[in-house]
Amino acid sequence: MIVMKIGGSSLRSVESLRLAAGVIHGRPEPEKIVVLSAVSGVTNHLLRSVGEAMQSERRIGGLLDYLNLLHRELILGTISDSRIQHRVLDEVAYLISRLEKLLYGIAYTGECSRRMRDLIISMGERMAVQLLAGALQQQGLEAQALDADKIDIVASGEFGNGNAELDTTARMLPQHLHDLLRRGGIPVITGFFGRTPGGHTITFGRGGTDYSAAIIAHAMEAEELQIWKDVDGFLTANPEIVPEARPLDYLAYDEAAELSYFGAAILHPRTVEPLSRKGIPAVIRNTYRPDAPGTRIGAEKQQHQEIIKSVVTNSDIGMLRLHGASLGQQVGFLKTAVSALSDAEINIISVITAQTAVNLLLGKGDVERSARLVEGLHIAYVDQIEPVTDVALIGVVGEGLDTTRGLAARVFKAVAGAGANVEMIASGASRVTQYFIIKERDRDATVRAIHSEFFGSPAQAVRR
């Protein structure tokens, strides 16, 4: 049995939908489960709709028309059997009418809880599974669209950032799928969300369908998780910054997790967790180039000669620097600051402490608000609170990084060569990664310098 995650970018046009359906149809495995994102752009549109509906009810009609037309065009373009076509059109019309009620609800009340927002933005996936299941039925397959919150994919935590309850889900999900699978049918399941123990829809954060697919692979004890995207997998660097970046054919779980956590926008950062529990391998494949091997991810650790496998960067981060002569000795201080931030649902990416300063690594958008919150705590021994937003994070990842002498020196020589100053370093927290903070304006030059230190300059790369 395999689980196939199909990303929204593979559903953006009639042509790409046909490709995706062909990839699913063409897989030889007897049991296949498909997990789906919303059609490309739809989740953003739904989030925007929430914002606009809060302002005024007048725009709701137009916002819904857009979704209606987008899905209608895809349905008419891929499903010619009129019975299937009508059924799918009806399902989508029903979902849009539910969405309409929700949007009017927030327009009239002028408020939208996180729980309500999760329900609203889950509609994209609900429409997508109807569409793709219809396209597969059109090809003569027994495909069935299923909503994750109705088949006991259970999650808890904060709305907008739920965490799967893996054991509960593993106990409950299989009974919903077994009969269909045994008949050779294909479950087409919504990604991105599950249900809370109390029955409310809860999402897993942006890009959460990868995580959904991993939860399902774990629950069903799949042999493999295939993640079908519009890229070839992980690369040695972001190709927009380093055009000569090369694809990686293999990563160990922790390497993939670190790369995802620190900003390679390939996988949802928590995807690896359910997989590694059961040793289920994943492979990232490109729908548009189905013959490319992609990147495999698994339990086995492999050390490359150059140690570093990839250099990642993330510009969405910032820092909150707290200064005070004796901060490092103040037990409990960190707890006070950290709980104030987590009460405000601010995610702390990392904490670096020294004797006279504590640096909190945060999402860029959270820095100012965090500064105000910590200010409000009036902690006696904090002399200065310094929000820093003009920075970017650079990370290098690779098995053997912690045990190879001279490696850090090579990294930082390259950084210095690019004219960048290191504002903060963190290493040792994870065995396979080292990351540091530089000024945002130095980002591209730094990434290029590290890449050419370890993977050769563009000229060398061409000669290979």
Ligand code: ASP
């Ligand atoms: N549709 C959701 C998003 O855009 C989930 C996903 O794509 O994985 O974030």
Ligand code: MG
């Ligand atoms: Mg998406």
